[in-house]
Amino acid sequence: MISRRTLLLAGAAAGASAFAPTALSREPVSRDTLPPDAPVRRLTLSAGEMEAALLGPGKPQTHGFCAYNGTPFLTVRAPRGTRLLVDFENRLPDLTTVHWHGIRVPNFSDGVSPLTQAAIPPGGRFAYNVPLPDPGLYFFHPHCDETGQVGRGLAGLLIVDDPAEARLGFDLEHIIVVKDWRLDAAGRWLPMTSDEGASTAGTFGTVRATNGQPVPPRVEAPAHGDVRLRVLVADSTRVIDLGCDTDDAALIAVDGQACTPMALSALPDEIWRMGPAMRADLHVRMPGPGQELKIYDYRTSEPYLLTTLVAVDRGRRSTAFKPKALPPAKVPLPDMKRPTRFDFLVQTAAGATAIAPPLPADDPLAQALIESACVGSKTFWAVNRNSWGAGADLRLPPPLQRLEDGRSYVLSISNVTKHPHPMHLHGHVFRVLSSSRKTGIPPYLADTVMTEPNETVEIAFRATSGNWVFHCHILEHMDTGLMGWFRVT
Structure with a gap:
């Protein structure tokens, strides 16, 4: 019999529009998003x-830093409409996978064990078919032992360029990666998780960093020029309030998707709140020669400086600031005339539970087990009283819902806990419709949405075939139960 992997790779190489492995014929068809x-x-x-100087120059090196291709925060760029055929090798001493966060990939390339693939052992290889139908800032990271591997640096950036954006004429693009480190004074790793952190807001880093370093970068840009900031929260835990010390700043994209430009000064508290895995593009106008523009995280008691932009005289004259609008996104949009609605509670859990209807006994995933190395040792969280396997209970839970390919759905997500939860849906771009706490923000597209304590957020999407997980991206929360999945057939 042809192996499932061989069949999938053959389909990927051919650029097929759909994949239906005969060995798993009950599984949903895995659809492609490029011709x-x-x-x-x-x-x-x-x-x-590898080794890395995470404490800064002249300080002790840190051993066991994790990276793709030996490069911290490896950045891959490709034009929109390109198909990446990725030959991946696991050179770590532990199981891993690769998840292409925010990219509308065929389901078998989503990187979630055991739903879409087996975890890749040390020395193992896997081929991923990664179509890039949408421009924007995305990233890739493991979906097994995320808390440990992402905590030690394993994340890469994926920028999909739209040639139409060149006409906008930005003078500079600057990337800001927010990622802290859990290190002692000698540069040695501290435990990445604790029961206290996993059951509350998460276990925070001891060393704050921007782009991997404890000293915020200083970047030169033309005075009175236009700068595009691309910000990624790659941290396992931290939520930031992104802002800057100028009124000439606007949010122009969320999670890679173009939005109607929104002046930061017009947003609640004049900031954009971002949790782990969330991205934002800002357009900022530089001040006059010799002046500085500072980008901050305002969520801490003392604003934390992320980056300083230094204005260099290039002969520009000051003009009125007008935010640049990116070309509109071209993702499948939900039909709001006839959506099906579901309500989901994000809640604490008394223990491992799964109350959704079970899969049929002959379903290929009915007896699937979760790798213990991929999850936490205890269960603290649930979605509608359903918890992902953890600890000694490693059964794959039944799907939260069974959805239909091509149909539109509205999810009402209510956070009834005391802590924020950035909720991520794999394989889809959704429209954030409303919030019970945040007013004045028009609907926008995203793949991860912040839900605050006692907040209800509504999102809408058009379902695409596959088995897709839905989880909190505070990684300890995900590892201790706050993940479920949808089956779309």
Whole structure:
């Protein structure tokens, strides 16, 4: 019999529009998002350990830092409409996978064990078919032992360029990666998780960093020029309030998706709140020669400086600030005339439970087990009283809902806990419709949405075939139960 992997790789190489492995014929068809003749770029990718100076120059090196291709925060860029065929090798001493966060991939390339693939053992390989139908800032990271591997640096950036954006004429693009480190004074790793952290707001880093370093970068830009800031929260836990010390700043994209430009000064508290895995693009106008523009996280008692932009005289004249609008996103949008509605509670759990209707006994996933190395040792969280496997209970829970390919759905997500939860839906871009606490923000597209304590958020999306997880991206929360999945057939 042809193996499932061989069949999938053959389909990926051919750029097929749908994949239906005969060995798992009960599984949903895995749909592609690019035509068969899309241009192909091959990428060789590996995950491994290295040394890194995370405490700064002249300080002790940190061993066991995790990186792709030996490069901290490896950045991959490709034009919109490209298909990445990725040959991945696991050079870590532990199981891993690769999840392409925010990318509308065929389900078998989503990187979630045991739903879409088996976890990749040390020395193992896997081929991913990663179509890039949408421009924007995305990233990739493991979906097994995320708390440990992402905590030690394993994350890469994926920027999908739209040629139409060149006409906007930004003078500079600057990337800000927010990622803290759990290190002692000698640069040694501290435990990435604790019961106290996993059951509350998370276990925070001891060293704050921007782009991997404890000293915030200083970047030169033309005075009176236009700068595009692309911000990613790659941290396992931290929620930030992104803002800057100028009124000439606007939010122009969320999670890679273009939005109607929104002046930061017009947003609640003049900030954009972001949790782990969330991204934002800002357009900021530089001040006059010799002046500085500072980008902050305002969520801490003392604003934390993320980056300083230094205005350099290039002969520009001051003009009125007008935010640049990115080309509109072209993702499948929900039909709001006839959506099906579901309510979901994000809640604490008394223990491992799963009350959704079970899968049929002959379903390929009915007896699937979760790798213990991929999850936490205890259960603290649940979605509608359903918890992902953890500890000694490693059964794959039944799906939260069974959805239909092509139909539109509205999810009402109510956070009834004392802590924020950035909720991420794999394989889809959704429209954030409303919030019970945040007013004045028009609907926008995203793949991860912040839910505050005692807040209800509504999102809408058009379902695409596959088995897709829905989880909190505070990684300890996910590892201790706050994840479920939808089956779309």
